[in-house]
Amino acid sequence: MRLPVFYFRILEVIAxxxxxxxxxxxxxxxxxxxxxxxxxxxxxxxxKEGETFGLVGESGSGKSTVAxxxxxxxxxxxxxxxxxxxxxxxxxxxxxxLAIKKEIQxxxxxxxxxxxxxxxxxxxxxxxxxxxxxxxxxxxxIKKVKELLEMVQLPxxxxxxxxxxxxxxxxxxxxxxxxxxxxxxxxLLDEPTSALDVSVQAKLINMLIQFQKxxxxxxxxxxxxxxxxxxxxxxxxxxxLGKLCEIAPSSxxxxxxxxxxxxxxxxxxxxISDEEEALKPKKIISKGEIPSPVNIPPGCSFHFxxxxxxxxxxxxxxxxTEVNEGHTVRCHLYTK
Amino acid sequence: xxxxxxxxxxxxxxxxxxRRNWYKFSRNPLSITGLVMIxxxxxxxxxxxxxxxxxxxxxKFINFYEASQPPSxxxxxxxxxxxxxxxxxxxxxxxxxxIMGVTVLLLIVPVGVxxxxxxxxxxxxxxxxxIMRITDIFIAVPPLILALAVCSVLTPSIFNAMLAISIxxxxxxxxLVYGIASSLKEEFFVKSAEVTGANKMYILFRExxxxxxxxxxxxxxxxxxxxxxxxxxxxxxxxxAQPPTPDLGSMVxxxxxxxxxxxxxSVFPAxxxxxxxxxxxxxxxxxxxxxxxERG
Numbered sequence: 001m002r003l004p005v006f007y008f009r010i011l012e013v014i015a016x017x018x019x020x021x022x023x024x025x026x027x028x029x030x031x032x033x034x035x036x037x038x039x040x041x042x043x044x045x046x047x048k049e050g051e052t053f054g055l056v057g058e059s060g061s062g063k064s065t066v067a068x069x070x071x072x073x074x075x076x077x078x079x080x081x082x083x084x085x086x087x088x089x090x091x092x093x094x095x096x097x098l099a100i101k102k103e104i105q106x107x108x109x110x111x112x113x114x115x116x117x118x119x120x121x122x123x124x125x126x127x128x129x130x131x132x133x134x135x136x137x138x139x140x141x142i143k144k145v146k147e148l149l150e151m152v153q154l155p156x157x158x159x160x161x162x163x164x165x166x167x168x169x170x171x172x173x174x175x176x177x178x179x180x181x182x183x184x185x186x187x188l189l190d191e192p193t194s195a196l197d198v199s200v201q202a203k204l205i206n207m208l209i210q211f212q213k214x215x216x217x218x219x220x221x222x223x224x225x226x227x228x229x230x231x232x233x234x235x236x237x238x239x240x241l242g243k244l245c246e247i248a249p250s251s252x253x254x255x256x257x258x259x260x261x262x263x264x265x266x267x268x269x270x271x272i273s274d275e276e277e278a279l280k281p282k283k284i285i286s287k288g289e290i291p292s293p294v295n296i297p298p299g300c301s302f303h304f305x306x307x308x309x310x311x312x313x314x315x316x317x318x319x320x321t322e323v324n325e326g327h328t329v330r331c332h333l334y335t336k
Numbered sequence: 337x338x339x340x341x342x343x344x345x346x347x348x349x350x351x352x353x354x355r356r357n358w359y360k361f362s363r364n365p366l367s368i369t370g371l372v373m374i375x376x377x378x379x380x381x382x383x384x385x386x387x388x389x390x391x392x393x394x395x396k397f398i399n400f401y402e403a404s405q406p407p408s409x410x411x412x413x414x415x416x417x418x419x420x421x422x423x424x425x426x427x428x429x430x431x432x433x434x435i436m437g438v439t440v441l442l443l444i445v446p447v448g449v450x451x452x453x454x455x456x457x458x459x460x461x462x463x464x465x466x467i468m469r470i471t472d473i474f475i476a477v478p479p480l481i482l483a484l485a486v487c488s489v490l491t492p493s494i495f496n497a498m499l500a501i502s503i504x505x506x507x508x509x510x511x512l513v514y515g516i517a518s519s520l521k522e523e524f525f526v527k528s529a530e531v532t533g534a535n536k537m538y539i540l541f542r543e544x545x546x547x548x549x550x551x552x553x554x555x556x557x558x559x560x561x562x563x564x565x566x567x568x569x570x571x572x573x574x575x576x577a578q579p580p581t582p583d584l585g586s587m588v589x590x591x592x593x594x595x596x597x598x599x600x601x602s603v604f605p606a607x608x609x610x611x612x613x614x615x616x617x618x619x620x621x622x623x624x625x626x627x628x629x630e631r632g
Contacts, residue, residue: 071531093531101533114524118546120349131533160349182532 019085020186020218021047021070026079028062028069035294039065041242042079044320047186052212052219054233054250056226056265058290062242063222064109067188070220071106072096083186102132105179109191111171115163121149121174122159128181148177152207169200176204180211188220193228205232226269230254235326238262241293241301244320248327254280258329260306300332308333360626367622373615381430388424396580404598414600416590422600425582426608432583433612436498436567437560443502448509449552453540455510456517468514471507479504480566487575494583497576501566505559512555516548550627557620561613568609584609 028040039062047053057063068074070081072093081090089100108114115124125145128134135141146156152173163171172192179187189208193201205228211217221232229236230250237247238261246259257263267284271277288305291297297304303313310332318332361367385391389412399419407414413422455467474482479501486500517540520526526543534543570576571585579586584605591602 073527073531093533098533101531106528106531108524108528110524114528116525116543116546118549119542122346123542127529127534127538128532160346178528 018049019046020049020083021220022080022082022085023066023070024080024082026066026069026081027077028065028074029077032294037293038242038296039293040069041296043239043242043244045237045244045247047218047220048235049185049218050212050216051234052221052232054229054236055220055222055239056224056229056236057239058224060290060293061239062293063239064190065242066239067106067190067220067222071104071188072101098132102182103184104186104188105182105184106188106190107172107175107179107192110195111168111175112163112195114175115171117163120160120162121145121166124163124174125149125178125181128178132182134182144181148181149174151180152177169196169204172196172200172204173207176208176211180215183215185216186218186220188222190222191224194223194225201228208232226265238265241290241296243301244330245302246327246329246331248324252324252327256324256327258323258327258334259331260284260308260333261302264305264307300330357626361622364622364625366618367625370615370618370620370622373611374619377430377612377615378434380427381434384424384427384431388421388427390421390424393420393424394428394582404594404601406598407600413604414598416587416601417594417598422587422604425587426584426605428582429584429587429605430608430612432494432577432581433564433567433609436494436501437563437616439498440501440505440563440567441556441560443498444506445509445552445556448506449513449545449548451506452510452513453517453544453548456514457521457536457540457544459518459521464518467510471510471514474504474507475511477504480569483566483570484573484575487570492575492578494577494581497567497570500570500575501563504566505563508559509552509555512551513548516551517544520544520547554620554624554627557616557623559620561616561620564616565609565613 023046024044025042026040026044027038027042030037030039041062043066045053055063055066065074069076072089072091075092076090079090080088083089083100083104087100089096089104093101122142122145125148126141129141129144135144142159145159149156149158154170154173154177158166158170158174163174166174172195176192192208193204196204208219209232212219219232221229223229233250235247235249236253238245238259240261245261246253246257248256248258253262254266257266264284264286266280267282268286269280271280284307286305291301291304297314299312299314299316300306300318303309306313312332316332318330318335320328320330321334322328323334361371380387384394388394397418397420399415402411402415402419404417405411405415405419411421411423413426415421416425451467451471455464455471458464477485482504483497483500486503487497490496490500521544526539529539529543567576568583568585568588571583572589574586574589577583577586579590587605588602588609591598591600591605594601
């Protein structure tokens with residue numbers, strides 16, 4: 001895929017402005033016995049300081065892999081991750097400086113596996129404080145742990161409890177407290193609410209929005225819940241088979257979806273009233289399943305399921321085009 | 337002042353935990369039987385010089401007037417060909433068996449566990465391949481045969497027997513811990529610690545090892561019996577403790593020459609070995625059930 005030269009220049013300019021994170025042609029391939037899994041296949045996006053960038057996609061589209069690569073669990077196969085305009089962090093966490101690790105934190109999907117079952121809440125929350133030398137001595141740390149628990153509205157009596165003794169929502173609160181313990185400026189939220197029930201979800205989302213204002217955080221919010229995205233994100237990106245289909249500001253994204261895949265996703269949100277029905281695109285029956293990332297179809301990877309498929313789609317991969325300001329689409333419908 | 341109260345809070349949590357586990361353990365009459373048997377054996381072993389009827393029988397002692405006496409009120413388990421009291425020698429023999437078991441475990445558990453942690457955490461790298469292939473070589477030979485082979489190279493003594501058993505037994509701990517560590521390595525709590533910047537020592541010995549403690553404890557309590565059994569087997573074939581050391585295995589071997597007429601010389605020490613192994617196995621089963629480990 002060749003991109004016009006001016007496109008790179010635009011990205012360079014964007015990289016120098018007030019972006020907390022800039023991801024440039026990031027690729028992450030996994031080499032397995034079945035073949036090469038192209039989990040993330042050349043995606044570029046940026047996240048402005050203080051905003052919530054939403055990343056949406058079906059299961060298996062590679063959105064978690066993006067988060068894990070940004071946080072340093074994987075080393076990118078190709079491409080660059082630039083933090084705060086000038087810090088290149090395209091390595092895995094072992095090679096990153098401690099100061100960067102302090103700045104970027106992650107909250108995982110399932111709080112049941114992200115908290116060590118044989119450590120107390122105190123031990124879990126103490127680790128980031130110890131590693132980054134935030135509290136000097138033992139007493140200080142315990143005080144700070146209790147402050148963190150209070151911050152996420154958990155009783156202080158949980159300090160010496162084990163994760164198995166508390167509920168799923170409470171575990172996720174602990175995971176958020178752990179992420180915020182180092183006082184980061186960028187937090188990756190990898191489907192933080194998908195394992196929780198609806199009442200806890202609302203509480204957790206409100207808390208995250210509060211923390212964002214209070215600590216001036218930037219979020220990369222990953223979810224497959226589009227209605228949640230509408231309320232949380234300021235810009236939304238749609239991911240399909242390791243590639244970004246569409247990036248748009250949240251309001252534009254829901255009002256004027258351009259990519260057929262986006263239209264299909266939005267039309268499949270369940271609604272209860274006619275007013276809501278009128279708000280979303282006309283019903284498009286979603287067909288098919290996401291193909292295996294081992295053998296990605298030729299041309300546009302979505303053409304099997306696309307309702308506006310043209311001849312060119314099955315042989316040529318579309319390039320990214322900017323349709324409106326800040327609204328980019330990767331589809332042949334808009335290239336001419 | 338504050339620190340004290342805080343640590344007390346922590347202590348009370350721990351105490352509560354211990355009490356809960358003890359409750360679970362005490363529900364099973366068999367594990368309690370095992371524990372009581374171990375306590376009784378420990379009592380007689382530690383106070384052997386005071387509770388045994390003829391303490392002088394433990395060492396070089398010959399009294400041909402009382403040689404090969406059947407069990408009677410004077411000698412509850414009879415006497416051997418040199419006129420030594422069998423019961424006394426069993427008490428002292430248990431000492432050697434228990435010391436052997438504990439020493440071997442103390443030698444192999446740290447080595448096996450650390451190697452297993454390192455291999456499991458570095459799954460896929462050359463470190464894993466080197467450690468696990470060496471482990472496989474040791475596991476391929478049955479432990480008793482390997483211990484026999486090592487013992488026959490060294491001069492037979494109780495310390496060399498311990499060394500031989502250690503060489504034969506450590507790979508099992510490496511395998512056990514390797515299995516757990518290599519699956520825990522992919523867990524998100526380990527990843528999270530790595531991403532936060534915890535060093536390798538913390539990840540290995542806190543995040544991963546804490547989750548291996550229950551299986552290790554279970555295996556240790558079950559292995560105690562096995563190690564004593566193998567130690568006795570080595571003594572039986574003359575490669576372990578040397579006379580006149582009162583070792584249960586060599587006592588059985590001595591007595592086997594006089595079977596079946598003077599049965600008491602070998603049957604009672606054999607019975608003692610069985611009791612020790614049985615009690616540790618019952619205790620180990622109880623620990624396994626309490627700590628919720630699926631396989632030993």
